[in-house]
Amino acid sequence: MTSRPLAVIVLAAGKGTRMKSDTHKVLHPLAGRPMLHHLLAAAEGLGAAKTVVVVGAGREQVEAAVVPLGVAVAQQQEQLGTGHAVQQAEQALAGFAGDVLILYGDVPLVTEATMRRMIDRLHAEEAPAVVVLGFRPSDPGAYGRVIADAEGRIARMVEFKDASAEERAETLCNSGLMAVRSEDLFDLLRRVDNANAAGEYYLPDIVMLAGADGRSSAVIETDAEEVTGVNSRAELAALELAWQQRRRKQAMDDGVTLIAPETVWFSYDTVLGRDVIVEPNVVFGPGVSVADKVVIHAFSHVEGATIGEGASVGPYARLRPGAVMKKGARVGNFVEMKKAVLGEGAKANHLTYLGDAEVGAGANIGAGTITCNYDGFFKYKTRIGAGAFIGSNSALVAPVTIGDGAIVAAGSTVTSDVEADALALVRPPQTEKPGWAAKFRNVMRARKESR
Structure with missing residues (x-):
């Protein structure tokens, strides 16, 4: 020129x-x-x-x-x-x-x-x-x-x-x-x-x-x-479709497997590595970078996220801006990440919210775990160490640090730091009253019959 x-x-x-x-x-x-x-x-x-x-x-x-x-x-x-x-x-x-x-x-x-x-x-x-x-x-x-x-x-x-x-x-x-x-x-x-x-x-x-x-x-x-010019929403939708069709072809030409290409939606800046597999009904918002050999399972929504080599996402996962998955990390169905780092080989396989968090390599986040990062005014950080195990249905109230190798028992609400290799058990002792349930049912049946 x-x-x-x-x-x-x-x-x-x-x-x-x-x-x-x-x-x-x-x-x-x-x-x-x-x-x-x-x-x-x-x-x-x-x-x-x-x-x-x-x-x-x-x-x-x-x-x-x-x-x-x-x-x-x-x-x-x-x-x-x-x-x-x-x-x-x-x-x-x-x-x-x-x-x-x-x-x-x-x-x-x-x-x-x-x-x-x-x-x-x-x-x-x-x-x-x-x-x-x-x-x-x-x-x-x-x-x-x-x-x-x-x-x-x-x-x-x-x-x-x-x-x-x-x-x-x-x-x-x-x-x-x-x-x-x-x-x-x-x-x-x-x-x-x-x-x-x-x-x-x-x-x-x-x-x-x-x-x-x-x-x-x-x-x-x-x-x-x-x-092609755009003067109406219908023309915009037609141009969007044409753009998506070209981008899908480019992805496949570059070594990405799209199981159902017509159901995958890209953003203008989506970056996908080689041998990535994208299952049906996946949406990429702006700011996504995906390394080689990643699997994005069906019905996942990914935006502003960085996904490391060999990681697995979804199905039905949502990665929001600031989400980082390191090599081999896994998030499963109905897991949401926002401004959080999931370390190498770490996993959160079910029903979990990780917000404003750092999760160390090899950690396991149990089903139903939530990082409670917001008090209505400010956001706070949760740090989970390498190899830590967070039991199901746990609430980690930030700011809080779970040490390397620590175990948080299922059902715990953690409000204080947990030392490395320690067990945190935050729940009342279980009590049992023999025969109470049978007596309760008999009383309630009698009451119902008397009406």
Whole structure:
């Protein structure tokens, strides 16, 4: 790619009324990440000197999402078309000299590679004034058309509303994404008018204006899925499905076994090692890293967790953010971990909650064990030593430490530290009254019969 500086303009000013949501359209999640952040992450790899997001309706939400990333914001107060929207970024790019990439916040899956192709084409031998990203959808519908020769030189571009029957027969469509030099962009935009069927200032008009100056523009093509836009929840769901299908295939190509691929849901950043087995109906939230030879059993939900080599999870387990399972550790059915470390070879096989805890290597956590980590105001830590044994139905009231090799008897409520290799027995002595149950039943039957 050229060494010229690069700026990125992302259009995100639309109201997104078809989403019927209080959340701005571009902030709706796709694979666990806002659509806009997918796009910004791809563009980040280009090393842009400046990124500007053009906002309009719901600007406060978008600003809150992008300003912490070092992204500038420009406002389009009136929705007067895509050309007018790009113009609003002019002040934010004052003094910038380089290439400009124009993207759309609701077209989230454009790859870094495609963006690079657009910039490279801008600096091809014939030096086109504008590079347009085109695609051929199965149903061209109301997309604007691109009329170009076999080398991609554009003869004309036309919006569907303004197209003739012959032009509408063309299958090459305009995605709206463009690459153009900064020294050309805003001069061309100032010459765009709104003499069209919609009364809007169309960004694609800069191609024809450059042509009138004797400068040609070019189109490069990509597949339709990459430039699929989202205008409704149904379209978002369809794009999510397409993304998941690609990710499942990638996982299997990388050496992961998916027993029922169509039931497994990934996040944008899920990392799986080799020879991992994922059973049906598993959901990966953001921030999951899984090492080699792990088994994720059915109906488990994993988010923000790190799972070591050879570990076993579930079925019906929930790993929340901060959960760490070391090599060979095991959690079984209806076990929940949050901000807890399960040491190498340690296991919690049934009905257990481990929150704000450290469990040493080889420890055994019995069924029904709970680390009582919250007093209604603050969180506290439980430490369980290596080789410790926690009996079933125990409550460990944090802050508390169970020493290495210690045993906590079943049914105990532990409120004080337990020494290494000690037995903690916290329950009243069992008492027995011979014959009491039979006498009780006789009395109660008699009472019932007398009524």
